Amino acid sequence: GENVEQHPSTLSVQEGDSAVIKCTYSDSASNYFPWYKQELGKRPQLIIDIRSNVGEKKDQRIAVTLNKTAKHFSLHITETQPEDSAVYFCAARIFGNEKLTFGTGTRLTIIP
């Protein structure tokens, strides 16, 4: 089955700076990679996703990049704000399989 590793487990960034979270996956048949944000005591919410036919996707201050050769994908948050503080999870899905495999999460803290 798929295995997803996520780094770092914790990340502190000065407000206004950029944050990068990286994930690697094991199965080259994976073709869908969502990112979720979870605020304290809340449910995980999808913030951006990417499919394997593209290398990069942006949505305002958030971007995701995918390197299929190296089997890793990254979340980039620019101009960080206090409300970006949360736990972020990456995930991967193998083509034809409806199950997601999640990384273990990154706790991002934005320092005012």
Place this chain on the structure above:
Amino acid sequence: DAGITQSPRHKVTETGTPVTLRCHQTENHRYMYWYRQDPGHGLRLIHYSYGVKDTDKGEVSDGYSVSRSKTEDFLLTLESATSSQTSVYFCAISSEVLNQPQHFGDGTRLSIL
């Protein structure tokens, strides 16, 4: 927000008692999932369903059973709860359209004493 309701939202029970958690959706989505979330482990799949009466195991299915008698309802049962099953449980749904995301319910915090 996706129409997903989990009940109860909080529950405290004793070891050895049966517990049933309910997930109800109003989106008519084909796929439904149960996850548990524990510190350091992220979200781990317990069971999932790909249609009425069609279910399959996830990576941490021991000690859990599920049922789906209607499209909108997916039940998770702990037949005899143990303290190791203390966790936050999330239900998620997704449509049958290729490569669509999963959307999560608000979770159930379950404590087994």
